[in-house]
Amino acid sequence: MKKNATVKDVARTAGVSTATVSRVLNGDSRVKGETVDLVNRTIEELGYRMNRVAQSLKTSRSLTAGVIAPEFSNEFFMNIVTGIEAELNSKGYSVILCSSRESTAEEARQIELLKDRGVDGIILIPESDRGDHLGTADPLPLVLVDRTVNDPAYDAVLADTYRGTYEAVNLALDEGAERIGFIGGDIHLSTARERYEGYKDALTARNLVPREKDILFGDYHEESGYRLMRELMEQSDFPRYVFISNYFMHLGAARYLLENSALYEGLHILSFDDMPLASFFPYSSVIVAQPMVEMGRRAAQLLLRRIGGDRKDFPLTVKLQTSIRAVSPGIT
């Protein structure tokens, strides 16, 4: 197993100094053309590859970014990560992916670990709206994506889900709905809160007051979607319209409806996130789609700007538009 060549080897073989080799490596224009060629030929010849670790140590830039998501087995987050990775990779950056396991403590720990590992910046999908522990990242640039925290001191790339919800609910109201159930996420998530506000405001704008039993909160996971849907449907007089705040709860709700094949005459489901088949879920009627990959991409772009030292408009919040899709009632 022969050792990898180093700048020193290249320098010796080419008969120049390590400084010159390094200059060629970094495209320093002060090196004479012939020398550049000579060095490049030698590099080729020796199969030299730069030791990035040494480079990082010396320059304190690693061309690596950390990404922290609450969990991996989550299509939604992974679509965002896809966008992040595509953008960063195209700019020569690698991604260290960590899971916060939906725990604030773990989130804080991962930030520290990433810092120790010398990443140049961090993109975070926060686990809750509390941001007290995020100061740890300092002085590294930190960009939030999908969700934001109460502390307004961070860049964030979000989807305008307030508006998405408002409009979707409005669509139902236009159709004549007067009673719309609501299945929400944990109110400590900015997105869950926004959607709730959007729903409430849309009703209020028409002087409608929802019944208390029609508004239920869960945790964005399938299981709670299942449970809450059951809770709604088991009312002797269930609402004919139900808004579900995210895809996984929608999934759970769909499972409930499929398992209990009673016919829910006239049921309409409004839901979030345009995942494969979502439009075929039972009674699916309106879907609010978020630009998942694009959010990731934009977050990565913003992070790269910050890494580059651009502090313009800090802290910046980017809001991307959602889009609404009315679907023909699905599987019943």
Added chain:
Amino acid sequence: MKKNATVKDVARTAGVSTATVSRVLNGDSRVKGETVDLVNRTIEELGYRMNRVAQSLKTSRSLTAGVIAPEFSNEFFMNIVTGIEAELNSKGYSVILCSSRESTAEEARQIELLKDRGVDGIILIPESDRGDHLGTADPLPLVLVDRTVNDPAYDAVLADTYRGTYEAVNLALDEGAERIGFIGGDIHLSTARERYEGYKDALTARNLVPREKDILFGDYHEESGYRLMRELMEQSDFPRYVFISNYFMHLGAARYLLENSALYEGLHILSFDDMPLASFFPYSSVIVAQPMVEMGRRAAQLLLRRIGGDRKDFPLTVKLQTSIRAVSPGIT
């Protein structure tokens, strides 16, 4: 923005040498108890955190592993990655996640990049069964997961999908099926080939010869599942049993069936991967489940062993069992 403390600072403040600090940091037993305490107190006091980059450079171990998957927005792969990350993280390792974008060239490139970044080992979900370019990883340990390559020189953690398929098909045959359609993946993937073999062998064992038109190959993506399902169903006399080789093709097939709400009297779908709702897809009747997270976990364990220098049984292929679930016919 005050600089981070270094071993040197700690050493100076504590009045010892850097060697001693380093020894304490690494739990060297030769240091006197009091000194250990003193150093630890100083570390605490200065808020010292070790620079892992410098450590990596010196020790050439980074406590980092690379993971390459064909794509991110893929629940199946991400379940595997979840297992990998959980296992590695619990052992103090971080994960650099890269996408090969389903391209061999990109796969090779990512391996090189990971090597440059100084990872201690690589876990790869190969993009095809060609393994010529994997030698690049040498001398880093490389563990394949989910799929393997023709070159038998690598560790691999796989699911026994040959057997899973065989048994699922057998179940259908026991029920009296005599004609079973097959929707397969790209034959250049070990898993796609295995499943095809399992299907064929199960039929052959009962002296059944499938019609040529009943056997179709796609590429594991939703779109091809949709297309192939249509192709099968548009036969005037379509097969009453159809085996679908993976979840995404199943998804596409389900979409086809839902969009074309003709009643396919007596249709039974056998399929791979127990994802949420899969059992509710139209005509779903048998599902072969792979231990996705467990595969990831085992691959990580194996990688850690190899990183630790344990060459026992190299190259080792671990085959995990699949499990079969008969489900009541789903959405129709």
Added chain:
DNA sequence: AACTTCAATGTAATCGATTACAATCCTAAC
């Protein structure tokens, strides 16, 4: 011819940790 200038390259310190080897301190034995 002497001197300035600039282009091209080299020398050597440096990033922050680890570790081989050297040095020192104690304790116990004679």
Added chain:
DNA sequence: GTTAGGATTGTAATCGATTACATTGAAGTT
């Protein structure tokens, strides 16, 4: 009181790249 030998600790080289500063040489100026 010496000294062998283990227990602790310190010194300084090292990992592989970058870069401030020094040096060299040749062209341009007067």
